[in-house]
Structures are given as structure tokens and as C-alpha cells.
Amino acid sequence: MRTKDFDFYLPEELIAQDPLEDRSSSRLLKLDKKTGEWEHKIFKNVIEYLKPGDCLVLNNTKVIPARLIGEKEGTGAKIELLLLKRKENDIWETLVKPGKKAKPGTKISFGNGLLVGEIIEVLEDGNRHVKFTYQGIFEEILDQLGQMPLPPYITHQLKDKDRYQTVYAKYEGSAAAPTAGLHFTKELLKQIEEMGVVIANVTLHVGLGTFRPVKVDNVLEHHMHSEFYQVEKAEADKINEVKRNGGRIICVGTTSCRTIESAADENGYVMAGSGDTDIFIYPGYQFKVLDGLITNFHLPQSTLLMLVSALAGKEHILAAYEEAVKEKYRFFSFGDAMIII
Template sequence: MKTSDFYFDLPQELIAQDPLEDRSSSRLLVLDRESGKTQHRVFRDIIEYLNPGDCLVVNNTKVIPARLYGSKIGTDAKIEVLLLKRRENNVWETLVKPGKKCRVGARISFGEGLLIGEVIDVVDEGNRLIRFEYEGIFEEILDKLGQMPLPPYIHHQLKDKNRYQTVYAKHDGSAAAPTAGLHFTPELLEEIKKKGVHIAHVTLHVGLGTFRPVKVEDVTDHHMHSEFYIVEPEQAELINRVKKEGGKIVAVGTTSCRTLESATDENGILKAGSGWTDIFIYPGYPFKMIDRLITNFHLPESTLMMLVSALAGKDKIMAAYEEAVKERYRFFSFGDAMFIM
């Protein structure tokens, strides 16, 4: 299976640069994975495809304003730091630009000294471990100094930080949003609950590896980035109960999907707990837990294209994407949605 098998031609103007005013008014392409038939709807119509007794599983991670701009102490060189993973309380794995100016021992000042970072090590792929010094609460300082780490294909400045958060975002830790969830409003979630659909929460802190291109020709040679997930005991109990009673498990986004598939054992039982996952889902993967998937439209040749192809079949996905391009759907993080049923 080649990476190039997952290529499609996407006109630049279809890459959404701004979120819509009303989250739930995005378009929704519904794909029946058995027949390959498609329907064109509006996102709030998703409620028509959910039945009492089903379970919607959302990822309640919260994006942190992880992009910091500072200057190197001693030379005043401009430095950009992107927080990737918290290693210890005040030590983070980061991506630093320009890296050559930040060798071990380099100190960087942010916000005129409100936050100081010292490079203490160089790790995988040239990432830097930085130890931060500050007074007060790190999250509050970050909120003041940091910017939202928007994906590289979004060139517009985000006017409202909250538009790159889901309405149910709770646990700080992501460098990118679980974007399928951006379409839900509190009102739509309330309607879904009233219909008798359960809503369960899992947490997966999304890393920037989600945007990393697949550089190998053979898909199976690709090594996935690892991300931290949490499944709470009461949420595992709810999801397992719905599955046992015949309800559909509907994952909201590839991150919820990867969490559920990582934490489900060979007998199809979801285990509570936390840990790191580098699960790579591509065609041929036998799904253990999810039945349906709400997702955005993904980058050509990406691991996310491979995941949706594993669920619906590559040919059906490529045909649906061709139709989405023809119908002028909006693509990627701030774009429209797809429901694979």
C-alpha cells in the first residue's frame, strides 16, 4: 500500500481560513460505507442519524496557547517556541525556530522576563527540552503571552481564541484542536441528549505530529507520533454498556477514534486508564469499538486519510472526496464535516 494511493487534488481556495459564525451551520457530507452513497446536509442535521441508545464519544482536550515569541538573552535574537509535550511540571518538549540559535544552555525571555526558558537538552528530531522559570501559575502566564498554534495551512489571524476550542474543551494539553468537535454547539448537544443519545468523554492531547506528512513510500514503514490519552472508569463503563446493548458507538473525530481503539482489548472491552498511544490505523485494520465516525476533510496522503479509508474503504473515501471537491466543500480544520455511517 503506497502513500500516493491516498493523494487527491485539492484547489487551494477550498482550504477554509476562518471558522463560520455559527458552528453547526457547516455542511455535512454523509457517506454510507456499505453502499458508498452520499447525501449533502447541514451539520445540525447530524441528530437525524443518531438513535436513542447510541453513544457519541467526544474528546474533551483543550488547546493551550502553545506558540510563544521571545528573544535570546544576550543577543536579543528573535526566537519562536512551540510547546509540544509537558515532560515534568516546568519542563516541556518544544519545537524551536531558529534551532541553531538555541543550543543547550541558551536562555530565552518572553513577555519582558515574565517567563524565562532555558534549553536543557536536544531530543528526537531536534526538538528542545526547555525548563521554564516564572512566578505564579504557568497556565495564566501562557494565556497572557501565548498564541493559538494554528495549523500551517491557515494563514489568517484568529480573532477569537475560543473558535479553535470545542464547546466542551476541559483538560489543558493539546497543541492542535480535535476539529470534528468544533461543529457542535451547546444547544445541539442538548437536543442530542434529549433524543436519548448518550454523550461520553475521553481525553487525547493532540500533538503537532497530526500534521506531520508521511514521507515514506510504503505506508507500513511510517512511524506514528505518540499522544497521551485518558479514559475515566465511568466513561468506559457507559461506552461498554451501550456497545453491549447494541447501540452505535459514534466517535467524534479521529482523536476519539484512536483513543477508543487504543484502549479497547481484543475482546472488544474498553479499559479505563491512561497512557501513550502511537496507534496507526490504515486499511486492513479491524475496528474493535467504533461503529461510526464524524470527521472533517483531511490532507492528501495523511495518516488521517488512511484512518478514514480503513473505516469506509479507500475507493469509497476517494470517491466521496472527489464529490466534496466538486461540490465546493470547505476543507481541513475550519472546514465542513463528514459522517461515515
Template sequence: MKTSDFYFDLPEELIAQVPIKDRSSSKLMVLDRESGEIEHKIFKDVINYLNPGDCLVLNNTRVIPARLIGEKLDTGGKIEFLLLKRTEEDTWQALVKPGKRAKVGAKFSFGNGKLIGEVVGLAEEGSRIIKFYYEGIFEEVLDELGNMPLPPYITERLEERERYQTVYSKHNGSAAAPTAGLHFTQELLSEIKAKGVDIAFVTLHVGLGTFRPVKVEDVLNHEMHSEFYMVDKEAADKINKAKANGKKVICVGTTSCRTVESASSEDGVVQESSGWTNIFIYPGYKFKVVDRLITNFHLPESTLIMLVSALCGKDKTLNAYNVAVEEKYRFFSFGDAMIIK
């Protein structure tokens, strides 16, 4: 299986640069994974594809302002940190630009010394292990000094930080938003609940590995970065109840999908669990739990389009993406959505 098998031609003007005003007014493509039939709807119509007793699974991670701009203490040279994941109490793995300034022992200042970062080690693919020094509470310091880590294909400035958070975000820790969830409003979630659909919250702190380009031609040689996930007893019970009653489990986003599949036993029972997952889902994968998926439109040749292809087949997926291009759907983080049923 080649990475190039998952290529499609995407005009640059279809990459959404800003979120639309009303979260639930995005376009919604409805893709039947058996027939390949496609319908065009508005996102709030998603409720029509959810039935009483079904379980809707949402990732309640919260994006931290993980991009820090500062300077090297001894030379004043500019530096940029992108925090990927916490490894110990005040120690983080981070991408650093320019990397040549970030040798072990180098120290950097952010916010005129409010936060000091010292490189204490090297990690995979050129990332660094950073030890931070500060007064007070780290999250509050980061909230004051950090910027939202928008993906590189978004070049417009984000006016409101909360538009890169889901309305149900709760647990701090992501370097990127679980973007399929950005379409939901509290009103829509209330309507879904009132219809008799169970809502289960799981947590997966999204690392940049989710969006890292696949640099090998043979898909099987690609390695995912590990990300922390958590499924509590309440969520596991709701998902298992839906499965036991013959109802559908609908995951919102590839991160929720990967969490549920990671927390499942081989016989499809979701366990209360937490830990690190590097699950890589591509065509040939047999889903143990997930029946349907709500997701955005992803980058060509990415692990995300491979996951979608695993659920409904590569040919149907690429056909749907080509239709999305023809119909001028908006792509990526602030773009439109699809439901695979």
C-alpha cells in the same frame, strides 16, 4: 501500501481560513461505508443519524496557547517555540525556530522576562527539551504570553480564541484542536442528549504528530508520535453499554477514535485507562469498538485520511473527497464535516 495512494487534488481556495459564524451550520456529507452512497446535509442534521442508546464519544481536551514568540537572552535574536507536550513539571518538549539558535544551554526570554526558557536537551526530529522559569502559575503566564497554535495552512488571524476550542473543552494540554468537535453547539448537544443518546467524554491531548506529514513512501514505515490519553470509568461504561446492547458507538474526530481503540481490549471492551498512545490506523486495521465516525476533511496523504480509509475503504474515501471538491466543501480545521455510517 504507498503514501501516494492517498493523494487527491485539492484547490487551495477550498482550505477554510476562518470559522463560520454558526458552528452547526457547516455542510455535512453523509457517507454510507457499505454502499458508498453520498448525501449532502447541514451539520445540525447529524442528530438524524444518532439513535436512542447510541453512544457519542467526544474528546474534551483543550488547546493551550502553545506558540511563544521571544528572543535569545544574549543576542536578542528572535525565536519561536511551539510547545508539544509537558515531560515534567516545568519542562516541555517543543519545536523551535530557528533551530540553530537553540543549542543546549541557550536561554530565551518571553514577555520581557516574565518567562525564561532554557534548552536542556534534544528530542526526536529536531525538537528540544525546554525548562521554564517564571513566577506564579505557569498556565496563567502562558495564557498571557502565548498564541493559539493554528496549523500552517491557516494564514488568517483568528479573531476569537474560543473558536479554536470545542464548546465542551475541559482539560488543558493540546497543541491543536480536535476539529470535528468544533461543529457542535451546546444546543445541539442538548437535543442529542434529549433524544436518548449517551454522551461519553474521553481525553486525548493532540500533538503535532497527528498532523505531521508522512515522509516515507511505504505507509508501514511511518511512526506516529505518542500522545497522552485518558478514559475514565464513566466513559468506558457508557461505551461498553452501547456495544452490549447492540447500539452504535459514534466517535467525533480521529482523536476520539484513536483514544477508544487504544483503550480497548482485543475483544472490544473499553477499559478505564490512561497513558501514551502512538496507534496508527490505516487500511487493514480491524476496528474493535468504533462503528461510525464524524470527521472533517483532511490533508492529502495524511495519517488522518488513512484512518478514514481504514473505516470505509480507500476507494470510497477518495471518491467522497473528490465529490467534496466538486461540491466546494470547505477543508481542514475550520472546514465542513462528514459522517461515515
């Protein structure tokens, strides 16, 4: 299986640079995973494809303002840090640009010394462990100094930080938003719940894998970065109850999908607990829990495109993407959505 098998033509102007005013007014392409047939709708019509007794699984992670721009102590050189994963209280795994200037012992000052980071270790993949020193509460300082870590293909500045958070974001820890969830409003979720759909929440803190392209020719040689996930017992029970009763498990976003598939036992039931997952889902994968997926339109040759191809088949997905390009759907984080069932 070659990475180039998952390529498609995407005009640059279809990459959405700004979120829509009304979250639920984006477009929705419904794809039948068995036949490959599609329908064009508006996102709020997603309700037409849900049934009483289904379970909608949300990822309630919250994006932290993880992008920090500071100065190297001694030279004043500009250095940018992206916080990826908290290792211990004040030690984080980070992505540093430019990396050449960030050797162990290097100190970087943010906000005129309000926060100081010291590089303590260079990892094999080039990431750095950084130890922070500060006065006060780290989260409050980060809120003051940090920027939302928008993906590299979004060049516009985000006017409202909340537009890169889902309305149900709860637990801080992500370096990127679970973007399929950005289309939901509180009103739409209430409507879905009132029609008898069970809503379950899981947590996966989205990390570096979101930004990292597949650089190997053979898909099987690609290694996913691990990300922390947690499934509470009450939420696992909700999913398993729906499964037992013959309802469908529909995930909002690839992160929710990867969480429940990581937490599933061999019988397709979700186990409560937490841990790190580096699960890589590509064609040939047999889904244990998931029946359907709500997701955005993904990058050519990306692991996310491979995941949706595992669910609906590569030919069906690439044909649907060709249709989306023809119909000028908006792509990526602030773009339009698909429901694959």
C-alpha cells in the same frame, strides 16, 4: 501500501481560513461506509443519522495557547516555540524554530523576561526539552503570552480564541484542537442527549502528529508521535454498556477514535486508564469498538486520510473527497464535516 495512493487534487481556495459564525451551520457529507453512497446536508442535520441507544464519544481536551514568540538572550534573535507535551512540572517537549539557534544552554526570553525557557536537551527528531522559569502560575502566564497554535495551512489571524476550542473542552494540554468537535453547539448536544443518545467523554491531548506530514513512501514505515490519553471508568462503562446493548459507538473526531481503539481489549470493550498511544490506523485495520465517525476533510497523503480509509475503504473515501471538491466543501480545521456510518 504507498503514501501517494492517498493523494487527491485539492484547490488551495477550498482550505477554510476562518471559522463560520454559527458552528453547526457548516456542511455535512454523509457517507455510507458499506456502499460508498453519499448525501449532502447541513451539520445540524447530523441528528438524523443518530438513533436512541447510540453512544457519541467526544474528546474533551482543551487547546493551550502553545505558540510562544521570544528572543534569544544575548543576541535578541527571534525564536518561536510550540509546546507539545509536558514532561515534568516545568519541562516541556517543544518544537523550536529556527532550530539551529537553539542549542543546549540557550535561553529564550518571552514577554520581557516574564517567562524564560532554557534548552536542556535536543531530541533525536529535532524537538527540544525546555525548562521554564517564571514567577506566579504557569498557565496564567501562558494565557497572557501564548497564541493559539493554528495549523500551518491557516494563514489568517484568529479573532476569537474560543473558536479554536470545542464547547465541551475541559482538560488543558493540546497543541491542536480536535476539530470535528468544533461543529457542535451546546444546544445541539442537548438535543442529541434528549433523543436518547449516550454522550461519553474521553481525553487525548493532540500533539505534533497533527502537523507532521508522512515523509516515507511506504505507509508502513511511518511512525506516529505518542500522545497522552485518559479514559475515566464512568465513561468507559457508558461506552461498554451501549456496546453490550447493541448500540453504535460513533466517535467525534479521529482523536476520540484513536483513544477508544487504544484503550480497547481484544473483545472490543474499553478499559479505563491512561497512557501514551502512538496507534496508527490505516487500511487493513480491524476496528474493535468504533462503528461510525464524525470528522472533517483531511490533507492529501495524511495519516488522518488513511484512518478514514480504514473505516470506509480508500475508493469510497477518495470518491467522496472528489465529490466534496466538486461541490466546493471547505477543508481542514475550520472546514466542513463528514459522518461515516
